[in-house]
Amino acid sequence: AAGVIQSPRHLIKEKRETATLKCYPIPRHDTVYWYQQGPGQDPQFLISFYEKMQSDKGSIPDRFSAQQFSDYHSELNMSSLELGDSALYFCASSSIADWRADTQYFGPGTRLTVL
Amino acid sequence: ILNVEQSPQSLHVQEGDSTNFTCSFPSSNFYALHWYRWETAKSPEALFVMTLNGDEKKKGRISATLNTKEGYSYLYIKGSQPEDSATYLCALFYNQGGKLIFGQGTELSVKP
Numbered sequence: 242a243a244g245v246i247q248s249p250r251h252l253i254k255e256k257r258e259t260a261t262l263k264c265y266p267i268p269r270h271d272t273v274y275w276y277q278q279g280p281g282q283d284p285q286f287l288i289s290f291y292e293k294m295q296s297d298k299g300s301i302p303d304r305f306s307a308q309q310f311s312d313y314h315s316e317l318n319m320s321s322l323e324l325g326d327s328a329l330y331f332c333a334s335s336s337i338a339d340w341r342a343d344t345q346y347f348g349p350g351t352r353l354t355v356l
Numbered sequence: 357i358l359n360v361e362q363s364p365q366s367l368h369v370q371e372g373d374s375t376n377f378t379c380s381f382p383s384s385n386f387y388a389l390h391w392y393r394w395e396t397a398k399s400p401e402a403l404f405v406m407t408l409n410g411d412e413k414k415k416g417r418i419s420a421t422l423n424t425k426e427g428y429s430y431l432y433i434k435g436s437q438p439e440d441s442a443t444y445l446c447a448l449f450y451n452q453g454g455k456l457i458f459g460q461g462t463e464l465s466v467k468p
Contacts, residue, residue, distance in 0.1 A: 245399070274455060284445075286455035297455050331399070333456075344390055345456055347399040 243267055245334050245348035253354045254322050262317040262351045266334030272296065273315040274345060275307060276331040284331060290315055322355045329353075360448050362459035369436050370467055376432045377462040379446030383427035388449040390456060391420055391431055395442045403431075403444075436466040 246265040254260050266273050272291045276284040277300075286299035290309035301307075304322075309315045313334075319326060329352050333345035361380045369375050379389070388407045392400040404413040409424040417434045433440055443463045447456035 276456075276458075283458040283460045284456075286457070289455060299455055344402040344405045346402065347392075349399045 245332055245346055247330075247332050247348035247351050249351060250349060251352050251354075253356060255356055256322055256324060258322050258355075260319045260322060260353060262319070262330055262332075262353070264315045264317070264332030264334075264348060266313050266315070266332075267346055270334035270336050270346070271313060272335045273309055273313065274333040274335070275301075275315070275317050276333065277328045278331065278350075279325075279328045287317070319353075324355050327353060327355045360446060360457050360459040362444075362446050362462050364462060365460065366463040366465070368465045368467065371437060373436050373466075374432065374434045375436055375464065376430050377444055377464075379429045379431070379459055381427050381429075381446075381448050383424055386424045386427075386448070386450070389422055389429050390447045390449065391429070392445040392447065393442050394445055394461070400445060431462075433464070436464070438466045438468050440464060441466045 245267055248263045252260055264273055274289040275287040277287050278284040287301040288307050289297045293309045305319050307317045329350045331350045332348045335345045363378050367375055388405055390405050391403040393403050394400040404420050406422040411422040413420050420429060420431045422429045431444055441464055443461040445461045446459040449456055
């Protein structure tokens, strides 16, 4: 079965650079979530989109922005990178039509390292 | 601030032992609880979604119960095997289409 695809899997950037992370949800899933997991920490919710509109916002820095496109894929744009942005970034997708019985399916994550 | 607590933080058992972990959460405005199994270098794998007080779910040797009135869920693994070694994450869903709020996870290590 198709799963959530994230690219790239690994990314190394310098401080103050920009990074773009991509997420391709499971086919027919209309909701995308982004989570950030720092070293030794729980995953923290960043932002979510339903039908290309932002549906919820968490602890996402102003330097980050995200959007969901017409094909439901999502991109997380991160500018002026800081050392503290080094983390594992997960994307998850779900179908809002059946959110109670369904669940959020996670991608493999993108490991971002800021040097 | 919504807080999800899991205990213990880590657990080391021998193959064949049965184990259980706890997930505690504020019981107000509860919608759903998710259990995920997360192996190193892989993405979290959904185990259960539980919504009703008294829910009991089972998948093979793994089962879970839910008490929304007192705000806790238990995850049980019967006859642990080395392949059960992973981090088990509990996450709460407080509103439709909303975010998951994760606990810190219980790291299980099963020795042959």
